[in-house]
Amino acid sequence: xxxxxxxxxxxxxxxxxxxxxxxxxxxxxxxxxxxxxxxxxxxxxxxxxxxxxxxxxxxxxxxxxxxxxxxxxxxxxxxxxxxxxxxxxxxxxxxxxxxxxxxxxxxxxxxxxxxxxxxxxxxxxxxxxxxxxxxxxxxxxxxxxxxxxxxxxxxxxxxxxxxxxxxxxxxxxxxxxxxxxxxxxxxxxxxxxxxxxxxxxxxxxxxxxxxxxxxxxxxxxxxxxxxx
Amino acid sequence: xxxxxxxxxxxxxxxxxxxxxxxxxxxxxxxxxxxxxxxxxxxxxxxxxxxxxxxxxxxxxxxxxxxxxxxxxxxxxxxxxxxxxxxxxxxxxxxxxxxxxxxxxxxxxxxxxxxxxxxxxxxxxxxxxxxxxxxxxxxxxxxxxxxxxxxxxxxxxxxxxxxxxxxxxxxxxxxxxxxxxxxxxxxxxxxxxxxxxxxxxxxxxxxxxxxxxxxxxxxxxxxxxxxxxxxxxxxxxxxxxxxxxxxxxxxxxxxxxxxxxxxxxxxxxxxxxxxxxxxxxxxxxxxxxxxxxxxxxxxxxxxxxxxxxxxxxxxxxxxxxxxxxxxxxxx
Numbered sequence: 001x002x003x004x005x006x007x008x009x010x011x012x013x014x015x016x017x018x019x020x021x022x023x024x025x026x027x028x029x030x031x032x033x034x035x036x037x038x039x040x041x042x043x044x045x046x047x048x049x050x051x052x053x054x055x056x057x058x059x060x061x062x063x064x065x066x067x068x069x070x071x072x073x074x075x076x077x078x079x080x081x082x083x084x085x086x087x088x089x090x091x092x093x094x095x096x097x098x099x100x101x102x103x104x105x106x107x108x109x110x111x112x113x114x115x116x117x118x119x120x121x122x123x124x125x126x127x128x129x130x131x132x133x134x135x136x137x138x139x140x141x142x143x144x145x146x147x148x149x150x151x152x153x154x155x156x157x158x159x160x161x162x163x164x165x166x167x168x169x170x171x172x173x174x175x176x177x178x179x180x181x182x183x184x185x186x187x188x189x190x191x192x193x194x195x196x197x198x199x200x201x202x203x204x205x206x207x208x209x210x211x212x213x214x215x216x217x218x219x220x221x222x223x224x225x226x227x228x
Numbered sequence: 229x230x231x232x233x234x235x236x237x238x239x240x241x242x243x244x245x246x247x248x249x250x251x252x253x254x255x256x257x258x259x260x261x262x263x264x265x266x267x268x269x270x271x272x273x274x275x276x277x278x279x280x281x282x283x284x285x286x287x288x289x290x291x292x293x294x295x296x297x298x299x300x301x302x303x304x305x306x307x308x309x310x311x312x313x314x315x316x317x318x319x320x321x322x323x324x325x326x327x328x329x330x331x332x333x334x335x336x337x338x339x340x341x342x343x344x345x346x347x348x349x350x351x352x353x354x355x356x357x358x359x360x361x362x363x364x365x366x367x368x369x370x371x372x373x374x375x376x377x378x379x380x381x382x383x384x385x386x387x388x389x390x391x392x393x394x395x396x397x398x399x400x401x402x403x404x405x406x407x408x409x410x411x412x413x414x415x416x417x418x419x420x421x422x423x424x425x426x427x428x429x430x431x432x433x434x435x436x437x438x439x440x441x442x443x444x445x446x447x448x449x450x451x452x453x454x455x456x457x458x459x460x461x462x463x464x465x466x467x468x469x470x471x472x473x474x475x476x477x478x479x480x481x482x483x484x485x486x487x488x489x490x491x492x493x494x495x496x497x498x499x500x501x502x503x504x505x506x507x508x509x510x511x512x513x514x515x516x517x518x519x520x521x522x523x524x525x526x527x528x529x530x531x532x533x534x535x536x537x538x539x540x541x542x543x544x545x546x547x548x549x550x551x552x553x554x555x556x557x558x559x
Contacts, residue, residue: 024365098282115400118411122254125282129291142400143454144391145412145461152415156254159294162383172354175365197284 001080002087002184005101007127008111009120013137013168014091015044017111019051020166020174021181025087026052030182033085035076037092037101039065044091054083064207065092066099066199073103074191081188087181100126102196107184110161113138114150121153126197128154133180134161137168233296234267234289241266247417251295255288256281266292299417310335310494311469312373314389316356319367321348321520327368329524331514335469335494338487340507342500343516349500351519353472357390358382366519390498391468393458399446405429406442409461416465424464431489432460435481452481459486463493470496484509484539505542508535 008014015036022032034055036044041059048055056079060068069092080088092101102108110131112120115138121128128134134154139147151163162180166173204220233241239262241248252259257277260269270288278285313334318327333339341349348366355368359382362369370377401408409428413421425442433439436456440449449457459481462471471490487509490497501507508531515523548558 027365118401122256129282130287139392140394141398143398143458144393144466145408145458146399146401148391148466149412149415155298156250156295157291159291159298164383170350172350175354176358179363197282 001077001085001186001188002107002182003077003080003187003190004087004089004107004109004181004184005103006089006091006109006111007093007101007131008135009097009113009116009124010093012111012113012116013135013166014093014111015047016168017135017137017166017174017177018089018091019047019053020168020171021178022053022089023051023171024175024178025181028178030086030178031084032087032089033080033083035079035088035090037065037069037072037090039093054085064199066101069101070195070199073101074189077188077190087184089181097123097127098125098200100130100195100197102126102130103190104194104196105185106187106190106193107132107181108196109133109135109181111135111137112154114142114147118146118149118153121150121157124157129158130196131158131161133177134158134163135166135173135177136163137166139165140167140169234292235265237265238262238269245296245299247299248296251292255283255291257283314356314470314496315371315374317369317371318521319360319362319364319369321366321518321522323518325518325520327366327520329521331512331521331524333496335496336491338491338497338499338510340499340501340510340513341516342502342507342513343522347516348519348521349516352514352516352521353390353392353498356470357388359389388468390470390472391462391466392472392474393455393462394474399449399454402445402447404443404445405440405449405457408446409457409465412461412465416467418465428457428460428464431464432457435459435486435489437481456481456486459489463490463495469494470498472498472500474500475502505535505538508532508538 006014006018018034025032032053034048034053036042036048036055036057037060038044038057039060042057045055045057056076058068058072073090076090077088090101108131110128110133112124112128112134114136136151136154147165154163164173164177164180166177204222205217207220210217238249238260249259260266267289270285273285313332315330315332318329320326341352343349351366355364355366356370358364359370359377360366360368361376399408403411406425406429409425410421413424418424429442432453433456436453438450438453440453446454473487483506487497487499487506499506499510507513508527511527513525513527514521515525551558
């Protein structure tokens with residue numbers, strides 16, 4: 001089974017481009033499954049089901065979404081293998097720009113949209129910088145110059161990725177993305193594999209449910225800003 | 229890119245590659261002192277700093293090498309010889325019917341694309357952008373200068389074949405016209421940025437009906453002004469040899485001149501249009517039906533004569549529009 005991790009900021013078009021790529025793969029007889037990770041709620045299950053795509057959704061609720069992802073990724077692969085998919089897309093929302101679900105030896109895709117502004121590529125961390133494929137969406141809404149500046153800025157922070165423009169509405173570029181996804185390495189288990197980048201350090205009193213504000217209530221891994 | 233670049237003091241490296249320094253602020257790192265080599269700088273970075281910026285020491289070396297490579301290819305892109313021709317070989321339409329054509333286009337040519345929405349115009353452009361080799365849904369293939377293109381070109385975002393001036397000409401950046409064009413020029417790494425910026429703005433003003441200044445925010449430009457600015461910008465700054473214009477009509481700009489501007493810069497102009505004046509400006513027009521190219525029509529002498537007639541009619545209508553704008557009576 002070929003496995004892909006796909007991440008991107010909320011509303012960047014992750015599901016839309018995935019659906020377009022899957023539509024093209026299905027025509028070629030490739031069977032695809034999707035595992036969708038999100039935090040509180042998601043409508044994407046319905047979107048995928050409407051397209052006849054097998055999908056399982058995981059909601060992290062009050063747990064850190066990225067830690068939740070890592071704790072369930074092995075089971076996601078097991079489901080994919082048991083279901084007999086040729087290709088499994090594991091989609092997760094990039095919730096804090098500091099995180100990335102990308103795994104060594106697994107094809108990593110980052111979806112980012114032109115509307116997020118030209119400084120955004122700088123602000124997104126390993127999710128973008130360590131991706132193998134960067135999909136840029138919503139190109140139909142901005143000018144040619146903005147598209148060129150945006151792609152250049154992505155290139156500046158990730159010089160080795162394949163950059164692809166995909167229109168999630170019309171599907172332009174979806175066929176090409178499908179083709180790139182088929183180049184993912186064969187993987188049946190991720191046990192023992194390494195995340196491409198460590199998840200952010202945590203475990204302070206607020207991770208454990210503290211709600212009161214003030215120095216007396218801050219314990220564990222706490223960091224202070226400098227004010228001049 | 230030679231790995232030994234990493235061992236050179238930054239000041240020496242900057243002489244060879246003046247934009248290399250931009251790498252550091254892009255990642256949120258302070259600029260290394262000029263006497264220090266990038267390799268030594270990466271090795272000396274504090275673990276805490278790396279952690280806070282979500283960076284890894286080993287991948288920094290790789291990223292910096294990639295970045296220098298990018299700078300050198302961008303430089304090459306500017307001086308590389310232009311392509312002589314693009315040839316598109318027919319595939320099949322949505323029902324699998326064979327398209328029987330081989331279309332060769334050269335810089336400076338205008339090709340019109342006609343056909344209803346959903347007839348396959350976008351797919352045709354996608355085939356060109358993707359350098360299709362019989363492996364897209366239409367089965368078409370593309371040749372550059374008569375030969376299959378280097379497969380690496382497919383992913384070279386800095387050498388994209390098609391610049392697309394779409395129907396929706398929105399700007400999401402909150403910048404003045406001058407700042408906006410400057411930013412684009414910087415990303416293209418042109419040499420005389422202020423000079424290029426000035427000439428783009430003045431060209432755009434010649435094309436637009438109403439004038440605007442370099443200080444005008446891009447978000448407050450009218451539809452026609454935005455169009456004019458993007459046509460001037462694309463003709464002067466875009467690397468792409470092919471420009472697609474989607475529905476230029478009624479934009480309040482000098483359409484004919486706008487198209488001429490692109491042709492003068494040796495671009496191949498593809499125009500999706502139902503406007504008879506623009507459609508007949510093309511040497512040839514491609515007729516799209518059911519996802520395929522149903523016919524390629526060469527503009528005839530009779531059609532050119534008609535074009536003249538349509539232009540006179542258009543000039544008359546234009547004069548009336550101007551009169552309306554100036555508060556005159558239309559009697």
